[in-house]
Amino acid sequence: MQLVVARIGRAHGIKGEVTVEVRTDEPELRLGPGAVLATDPAAAGPLTIETGRVHSGRLLLRFAGVRDRTGAEALRNILLIAEVDPEELPEDPEEYYDHQLMDLDVVLADGTEIGRITEITHLPSQDLFIVERPDGSEVMIPFVEEIVTEIDLTEQRAVIDPPPGLIDDRAEIASSRDDAAVDGDAGTGAGDGDR
Template identity: 25%
Template sequence: MVVLGRVIGPHGIRGQIKVTPFTEHIDGLMEYPVWWLSNDEKSWQIVHPTSFSVHDSLLIITLEEYSDRTNASGLKGWLIAVPRSQLPQLSEDGKEGYYWSDLIGISVVNTQGEFIGTVAGLFETGANDVLRIQLPGGKEELIPFVDQVVRQVDMRSRQIMVDWELDY
């Protein structure tokens, strides 16, 4: 399974959910007619999204299987995934591209070889994408995911090199 989003809570009284997508385009999740939901990444529940709307960086989703807020509120924090077999095949080295979900957990180092942290997530701002980096001390830092900053993404060694100082 490839995780493509997370449920952040219910929306309204008719069982809709608010979703943070991990896709390149905010509505990319809607390309898949069937989703798998899990709160532990071990057991998965199949659901069918029937409609959506975009609100800032979130999706408001109606699922066929949920019709009231009480049931939908139990999905808070659950992951949304699809089988990797449903996604376009990419090379293992990342030269053809990579899925955002594959970047989660990758080490981030600067051009001086200093460890900055690990990728905790990504999000789209409209102007550019942003890496959420978990720093060793537990804090989080945001780094623009643009060519001027991200020098190399090496999927084989699971490392991203950035032109970024430790004290930015």
């Protein structure tokens, strides 16, 4: 199975290094020296990582055969793809590869069906499950522990405990200020009528 593990950014310096946008939780495993990666577009690869280092919080890579800034710039926006065994699991038992989560059924704790995961979006602050509902509509579920309470790969399901309004159109709003406004209006109306 092939997984996108990075996107090549701009050239760094004049000796063929490039910045990369890392798209894997295990860069030390997937993007280490000696790794041979397929590319998208395929004609640009395969690329072999010669060196890697972190500079100012960014991962810099140099590929075999790329020795100058011109060669590095030619690689910009190319996706790096690693071959991964579909049975391989992340080292941390609380982490999952995207392919493990795709097509899982999404249910509430009581078993109510919400839909199935059709896409996973990686945002800087959190990941989102894009869930297709039985009626064909989609809902976005933040992949955070407070909402996604269980991932059961054996049963092929994700159990969620969504806050009000996340998966339905009718949010349950309980606000003491709203209650006070209603009570206050009723009191004013009664007072005006007594005069």
